Amino acid sequence: MNIFGISINHNTAPIELREALHLNNEEIDQFIPSIRRDLLGEGVVISTCNRTEIFGFPRDLRTRAEDIRDYLLKFKPIENVENHHFEYFFSCSAIKHLFNVAGGIDSLIVGDSQILGQVKDAFEYSENLNFASSVLRRIFDTASKVGKRAIKETRIGEGAISVSYAAVQVVEKILAYLDKKTALVIGAGETGELAAIHLRDKGVTNIVISNRTLSKAEALAKKIDGEIIPFETFHHHLHEFDIIISATSSENFLITTEHVKEMQKRRKGMPTVMMDIAIPRDIDPAVRKFDNVFYHDMDSLQIIVEQNLKARKDEIPKVDKIIIEEMANLFSWYNALGVVPTIKAFRDFFEEIRQDELGKIRNKVSDEDYMKLEDMSRRLMGRILHNPTIKLRELANGKSDEQVLKNHVVVLKELFSLKSEDE
Amino acid sequence: MLQTIHTLNVILPFLYLVAFSVYLYDFMKEKRVLTNSKRIFLFITLIIHVLYLVFRTIEFNHPPITSKFEIYSVLAFALVFSYFILELLTDIRWTGYYIIIFSLIFQAISSIYIVDNYEVKEILRSRLLGIHVISAILGYAGLTISAVHGLLFLKLYKDIKLNKFGLLFKRLPSLEILEKLSFYSAVIGFVLLTIAIKIGVIWLPSAFPDYSYLDPKLLATATIWLVYGTGIIFKIYAKWYGKKFIIFSLTGFSLALISLLITKIFESSFHTFY
Structure with a gap:
């Protein structure tokens, strides 16, 4: 080839x-x-x-x-x-x-x-x-x-190969029935958007976006059919969410241990997943000390990504x-596209039709008429098949354009559903 | 029939060994081809085990609860049967080998030491005793399954907290599901244990003249029952989440194991039939 x-x-x-x-x-x-x-x-x-x-x-x-x-x-x-x-x-x-x-x-x-x-x-x-x-x-x-x-x-x-998807994969190992869970995504940039989309794709229906620029939050909320809360007041709503993903470009912690302490108190200890996929980090890593608070940052999520990449390479x-x-x-298919077997299959196909039709009138005409019809049909078939046969042989004898020949053979086989003996 | 019973007695530990190995292999390697076949194999094992227990009952003319080794076999069956139902209901197929290992051990010990027992004390032929023992065994099976899922919960909880994303992380269901499995198994175990205690309290005084409420086995069972009962009430009414209930459940299970040892020491108890 x-x-x-x-x-x-x-x-x-x-x-x-x-x-x-x-x-x-x-x-x-x-x-x-x-x-x-x-x-x-x-x-x-x-x-x-x-x-x-x-x-x-x-x-x-x-x-x-x-x-x-x-x-x-x-x-x-x-x-x-x-x-x-x-x-x-x-x-x-x-x-x-x-x-x-x-x-x-x-x-x-x-x-x-x-x-x-x-x-x-x-x-x-x-x-x-x-x-x-x-x-x-x-x-x-x-x-x-x-x-x-x-x-x-x-x-x-298989397996998450982006940090935002890995975050959602971890969420799935902590919480079940995601359609009944609520999620807060802080930051409406590219990473936040990806995380929000992954959450929605996993069935989380109640997703709330909070972003410094309100218009961006609105645009993302519209895209994922979510809601928004003002960036200035999201701290007061933390306890309402089972999943919190933060992906802003803030230089300082947006969520401190005090916030989380208060949040868990109001949630009466219900599990909360906190994913910090921002650099620098948005959430004080010390929050991981709280029971039923599952905090993960880029470093820990990167472990999953690398494991999955290795598994894929394996x-x-x-x-x-x-x-x-x-x-x-x-x-095997390509090598079977030889021209000689195709010509034979092509002629056999018509010969079969000819014999079939002759068989149908064999007992309806005299022997003499049958001989004439037999002779006439052979000549008719010969004339019909002459040009295609010659053309294929000419192509086969040519030194170039092997591909053109192969294409002709394929078309012929497809048109008449032909199969060579070696197929 | 006796020959069949003996044959099944030899075969059963091997069937559990194969089931355990297949579940373990699938847990480690996740072979798609094994996903359904391991469940079918476990089902066949259960059917064979049922036949074994039924044949024993017919042949020896008493339910298979007249010796600790008969009870081990019933316990092995009850554990895997409960797990099998859980697997069917939840479609969670990865926790099987943690349960089957118990059945394998119990059945292996049973198969080695069990004897053909035609002559038993008349009291052991009692129908009420049968229901009492079977419900207690099923109850403990439920509590064992609850404990296994509780342990898996704690391990996965710790792994996730410490960023260890290994095999358990990949294979186990979510913490929330493990917690639910542990809770529901404990509730079922608790209900069955309640039935066993209730029947025992009604039947024992009439069957044993030296009946005593201070019997160590009774006290231990009552303590276990109280621990689980408290845990379940707090879980439902005080909305306990995560580790709190699991630790309660594991405490109850540890007490159950300790009570086994204690009652072993006080074998002079009236509550000893063999």
């Missing part, structure tokens, strides 16, 4: 270069027609914040992976990029790399499932621009299958196994 792949990703290049080479949809709209005209018969461009990858079948057998890189750099010139910032793949290695990406084991955060959607979208984008056909579809369908199997059959995507061999299985299936 003469498929090429090039990749600039988090393993090979710093973020500045990755950002500089990122192609948005408008750029891809321009890039694809151009590269199709000059270099690749078909292909797919995957471009995310962490990687830009191009996979494709070259028009000319003399094309090298480096030509694709040069073409990309000509399209989007950037400075300081060097050869080692790219990875180059051909045939098996290109497929393996694509499957690694789709399976989430080549991601910056191992097990990131977002990339699977991005790979699928990239293929559909190419297909809509008529830059991808049957064989490439099969390859990307298999990549998608790898990603799904990795999620379903392994734990590559799952890589299982995903590798899935990749090898799917590669074997893909190449």
Whole structure:
């Protein structure tokens, strides 16, 4: 399979270069027609914040992976990029790399499932621009299958890998029936917002936001269908909440031991989870001394994140196994796309129809008429099948455009539901 | 039938050993394939254990409560049966091996020392005694399960406080659930113990002329009953949360264990049947 792949990703290049080479949809709209005209018969461009990858079948057998890189750099010139910032793949290695990406084991955060959607979208984008056909579809369908199997059959995507999600994971180990719990999120910045969204996703319905800038609190409250309380008075409401997450940029403690002492007194000792995901910290860590007060800060939550990342990395061999299985299936299918078995299957298909129809009239006509019909139908079938057969043989005898031949074979097989003997 | 009883007597500890191993292995490794199969295996073990107890009752013409080793077997069954019901109701499958270990120990001791007992004291054939003993055993099974969940609660509580996010953190349900499991098991245990005491108080004076309210076993049981009763009342009316009730429950369980030792010392008690 003469498929090429090039990749600039988090393993090979710093973020500045990755950002500089990122192609948005408008750029891809321009890039694809151009590269199709000059270099690749078909292909797919995957471009995310962490990687830009191009996979494709070259028009000319003399094309090298480096030509694709040069073409990309000509399209989007950037400075300081060097050869080692790219990875180059051909045939098996290109497929393996694509499957690694789709399976989430080549991601910056191992097990990131977002990339699977991005790979699928990239293929559909190419297909809509008529830059991808049957064989490439099969390859990307298999990549998608790898990603799904990795999620379903392994734990590559399990466990919190962000501090805000880890905070919610700890909440779940302390409290149950989250739909009946109340939560206060102090700070409506990016971290606070993520924490609020995670809480809502876990079923906490009563979420209250408090933020120095009221408009930000209102915006977040609207987003998660929550409520707000003024930042100046949130101390007076602490006892109303089972979960308190603080993520502000305050230089001093917003919640002191005195606040928590008073809070627990009013809560009559009911458990309270306090997550301090701010730097510098918002909550005095001494509050952890109180019974039924579960205080955690960035350091402790980072332990969970690191454990989960390690657990995900331990799952890589299982995903590798899935990749090898799917590669074997893909190449078995690809190798079965031989033209001779397909021509035979194609002709057998029509011959079967001819025999079937002749059988239906065998007892309704005389022997003489039957012979004429038999002869006529053979000639008719011969004429119908002549051009497709010749065309396929011509393609098969040609020295280039193997991909075009494969695509014809796939189309033919799909149209007539053909199966070669070796399938 | 006797041959079947002997065979089952040998098989049962091994079944509990396998169940314990599977639950332990699943706890350590979390194998999805074991999620349902371990529950099915435990169910089969319970069925076999029921058959064993029924066959003994038929063959020896008395309920299997006439020796401490028969009672150990009933206790082993009661513990796993109670856990199994809890697992079905809550779908929490990770605390099993902490319970099954007790059944394994009790059944193993029972299987080694149990004897075929055709001739027993007439009093041991009493139906009221049967209900008294069975409800007491089930009650203690409930209290044991409460204690196990209480211990798990304390361990997880401490781990979370100390930022230890290990295997227990991953596998155990939330503290709130553990607290509820401990509380409900204690309530069920307490109710059954109340029934056992009630029957005992009604039946014992008529069955034993030397009946005494100062019998060590009676006093110990009454103390345990009082501790649990107080804990449950405070939990419900004084809204105790977290560690407070758990510590009460564990205190009650410790008392139960101590009372076993004390009554062992005072074996001359009228409350000794074998």
